[in-house]
Amino acid sequence: MKICVLPGDGIGPEIMAQAVRVLEALRTDGLAFEIEEAKIGGCAVDADGVPLPESTLALARAADAVLLGAVGGPQWDALPREQRPERGLLGIRKALNLFGNLRPAILYPELANASSLKPELVAGLDIMIVRELTGDIYFGQPRGIESRDGERVGFNTMIYSESEIRRIGKVAFDIARKRNRKLCSVDKMNVLECTQLWRDVMIELSADYPDVELSHMLVDNAAMQLVKNPKQFDVVVTGNMFGDILSDEAAMLTGSIGMLPSASLDENNKGMYEPSHGSAPDIAGKGLANPLATILSVAMMLRYTFNQEAAAVRIEKAVKKVLADGLRTGDIYEPGTRKVGTIDMGDAVVAAL
Amino acid sequence: MKICVLPGDGIGPEIMAQAVRVLEALRTDGLAFEIEEAKIGGCAVDADGVPLPESTLALARAADAVLLGAVGGPQWDALPREQRPERGLLGIRKALNLFGNLRPAILYPELANASSLKPELVAGLDIMIVRELTGDIYFGQPRGIESRDGERVGFNTMIYSESEIRRIGKVAFDIARKRNRKLCSVDKMNVLECTQLWRDVMIELSADYPDVELSHMLVDNAAMQLVKNPKQFDVVVTGNMFGDILSDEAAMLTGSIGMLPSASLDENNKGMYEPSHGSAPDIAGKGLANPLATILSVAMMLRYTFNQEAAAVRIEKAVKKVLADGLRTGDIYEPGTRKVGTIDMGDAVVAAL
Ligand SMILES: CC(C)[C@H](C(=O)O)[C@@H](O)C(=O)O
Ligand SMILES: CC(C)[C@H](C(=O)O)[C@@H](O)C(=O)O
Numbered sequence: 001m002k003i004c005v006l007p008g009d010g011i012g013p014e015i016m017a018q019a020v021r022v023l024e025a026l027r028t029d030g031l032a033f034e035i036e037e038a039k040i041g042g043c044a045v046d047a048d049g050v051p052l053p054e055s056t057l058a059l060a061r062a063a064d065a066v067l068l069g070a071v072g073g074p075q076w077d078a079l080p081r082e083q084r085p086e087r088g089l090l091g092i093r094k095a096l097n098l099f100g101n102l103r104p105a106i107l108y109p110e111l112a113n114a115s116s117l118k119p120e121l122v123a124g125l126d127i128m129i130v131r132e133l134t135g136d137i138y139f140g141q142p143r144g145i146e147s148r149d150g151e152r153v154g155f156n157t158m159i160y161s162e163s164e165i166r167r168i169g170k171v172a173f174d175i176a177r178k179r180n181r182k183l184c185s186v187d188k189m190n191v192l193e194c195t196q197l198w199r200d201v202m203i204e205l206s207a208d209y210p211d212v213e214l215s216h217m218l219v220d221n222a223a224m225q226l227v228k229n230p231k232q233f234d235v236v237v238t239g240n241m242f243g244d245i246l247s248d249e250a251a252m253l254t255g256s257i258g259m260l261p262s263a264s265l266d267e268n269n270k271g272m273y274e275p276s277h278g279s280a281p282d283i284a285g286k287g288l289a290n291p292l293a294t295i296l297s298v299a300m301m302l303r304y305t306f307n308q309e310a311a312a313v314r315i316e317k318a319v320k321k322v323l324a325d326g327l328r329t330g331d332i333y334e335p336g337t338r339k340v341g342t343i344d345m346g347d348a349v350v351a352a353l
Numbered sequence: 354m355k356i357c358v359l360p361g362d363g364i365g366p367e368i369m370a371q372a373v374r375v376l377e378a379l380r381t382d383g384l385a386f387e388i389e390e391a392k393i394g395g396c397a398v399d400a401d402g403v404p405l406p407e408s409t410l411a412l413a414r415a416a417d418a419v420l421l422g423a424v425g426g427p428q429w430d431a432l433p434r435e436q437r438p439e440r441g442l443l444g445i446r447k448a449l450n451l452f453g454n455l456r457p458a459i460l461y462p463e464l465a466n467a468s469s470l471k472p473e474l475v476a477g478l479d480i481m482i483v484r485e486l487t488g489d490i491y492f493g494q495p496r497g498i499e500s501r502d503g504e505r506v507g508f509n510t511m512i513y514s515e516s517e518i519r520r521i522g523k524v525a526f527d528i529a530r531k532r533n534r535k536l537c538s539v540d541k542m543n544v545l546e547c548t549q550l551w552r553d554v555m556i557e558l559s560a561d562y563p564d565v566e567l568s569h570m571l572v573d574n575a576a577m578q579l580v581k582n583p584k585q586f587d588v589v590v591t592g593n594m595f596g597d598i599l600s601d602e603a604a605m606l607t608g609s610i611g612m613l614p615s616a617s618l619d620e621n622n623k624g625m626y627e628p629s630h631g632s633a634p635d636i637a638g639k640g641l642a643n644p645l646a647t648i649l650s651v652a653m654m655l656r657y658t659f660n661q662e663a664a665a666v667r668i669e670k671a672v673k674k675v676l677a678d679g680l681r682t683g684d685i686y687e688p689g690t691r692k693v694g695t696i697d698m699g700d701a702v703v704a705a706l
Contacts, residue, residue: 145546228608
């Protein structure tokens with residue numbers, strides 16, 4: 001197993017260090033892997049002038065899986081578009097063809113109070129958002145800002161082909177099959193032809209999955225229903241742009257985005273794994289960041305890319321144990337629990353393994 | 354004052370009847386107006402074969418303001434795109450140049466329990482979402498579904514010119530000036546050039562409004578922040594697509610979308626006024642629907658189009674009084690209050706005037 005580790009910016013290096021410790025602790029278990037580290041995002045811009053250096057991409061291509069911390073920070077915000085840290089992220093997704101983005105929104109019982117929703121509405125919440133990640137308006141051409149009739153005009157293109165829709169649809173139906181067999185496809189078919197095709201293809205595909213109940217929801221209604229009654233959802237599948245918005249909304253319903261991992265997969269289950277949260281420049285370097293989302297990303301990696309279900313579950317159980325033991329980083333702290341730093345939290349998970 | 358009334362489909366006619374009664378009750382107050390009624394949406398398709406008949410548009414053009422109930426229902430869902438009820442809505446917005454959509458999200462103290470958020474996070478919530486309504490990917494060309502390289506491809510165009518951005522920006526800044534002087538502009542500038550221009554123009558425009566504090570937020574973060582801490586927002590301005598999603602999310606935070614009016618204005622404050630909720634076909638014709646959002650839309654009409662602030666406030670106070678008196682339609686009912694139907698609720702508001 002070849003793993004490419006990209007710590008990135010902000011709190012990225014700190015949280016990644018703990019995730020790597022957890023991975024190392026599994027070596028004793030007979031898991032054999034090699035780790036290679038490279039730069040992405042702002043630190044790569046500083047070192048090499050570009051957010052996704054060729055050498056980084058080469059390492060990532062050669063690896064079976066990529067573990068990413070986070071990218072970005074205010075010091076790179078004023079750079080021209082092509083040099084901004086998030087271009088590194090978009091670039092690696094596209095280059096590795098990581099079209100299948102899995103974003104779980106899970107509420108751990110111990111953290112039920114962290115949600116801004118009433119406890120009875122979110123207790124036991126467990127949604128899987130499947131977001132298409134290499135198409136849509138993120139990558140569509142033509143795009144740009146130009147002068148027309150004497151004024152600036154900005155434009156982008158939302159676009160999906162039926163094969164792109166079908167392959168993400170399959171990922172979502174397959175996941176729904178392993179869960180509660182309910183799949184909700186989100187679109188805006190009443191306005192956008194692009195998403196009319198999305199709905200049509202999902203309906204066609206559903207013929208191959210008679211055991212999964214497919215429903216459809218308009219994106220504005222989905223944004224409402226997530227607030228009103230999030231537990232109505234099992235698996236949600238949607239395009240890149242709507243998925244960006246809805247997966248963040250769903251993550252925030254748990255109140256503990258510092259706990260949520262994510263996976264981005266290609267057609268052969270090669271994947272990039274990263275926490276759902278960002279680089280949190282305000283607390284970077286202070287040893288305060290929550291490493292659990294990154295540690296749980298390691299579990300997702302073992303499950304989806306390496307088919308090591310037992311090892312994945314072992315990590316997830318260790319995380320549950322430290323929560324049950326009352327350990328909390330600042331982002332999930334509440335009175336009556338014990339506030340710890342990044343390294344202490346890593347220590348505790350390693351011990352609980 | 355010429356008012357064009359478009360009851361529409363589903364619960365539209367029932368709720369509109371109560372709104373018109375409230376309006377009629379103000380005649381005694383010296384308000385002089387003419388009302389003309391026409392068809393839009395599914396009922397227009399049934400009668401004339403199109404969701405926005407020429408005669409309806411002519412009446413709407415001739416009027417100073419339009420009052421709309423709601424459009425749509427399952428019986429028209431299978432129609433070809435151009436005949437679906439919502440095309441009537443999109444058509445009239447565009448034809449009347451109603452680019453400025455104001456969607457308040459207000460939580461009435463009496464309805465605090467209706468929210469799915471914890472009471473302390475939403476008590477006193479009062480956000481105004483300003484959504485651009487005649488541009489963006491809703492109307493951008495090219496668009497369609499066609500065959501390319503042997504497969505179907507769906508595409509739409511997100512597009513804004515600087516003059517379109519500037520005119521909605523002005524509406525938002527002007528409203529912020531009359532409120533708490535905080536304006537948050539929402540975009541996805543880290544990915545979409547179209548919204549990079551949006552941000553640039555908002556920054557340019559802010560030079561004319563030194564007394565308003567302008568901030569910027571990415572749309573995915575905005576979807577999160579609305580859940581996490583909605584009271585951080587005063588006025589939010591965004592494009593048509595993001596505004597569709599965020600205004601519905603914000604409305605649902607109140608838990609009582611049956612209470613929320615909206616206004617859609619052109620450059621001369623001619624406007625169309627409608628409830629934020631839909632046509633609720635499941636309860637149509639049963640006398641159960643909540644008419645308050647439509648009644649409050651009348652108040653918005655008097656304020657924004659006719660400059661009759663006193664009359665607007667009178668309606669708003671009457672609505673507050675019936676809530677304080679414990680009257681509730683089914684959508685906002687809770688034990689300890691009195692459940693009433695659509696007509697009873699209209700009666701109560703008229704009496705409270
Ligand atoms: C940083 C940004 C480009 C990215 C996206 O929009 O995809 C992020 O928001 C995410 O969801 O991973
Ligand atoms: C019915 C639909 C076309 C419409 C929209 O998307 O604008 C509705 O959702 C709204 O927000 O008024």
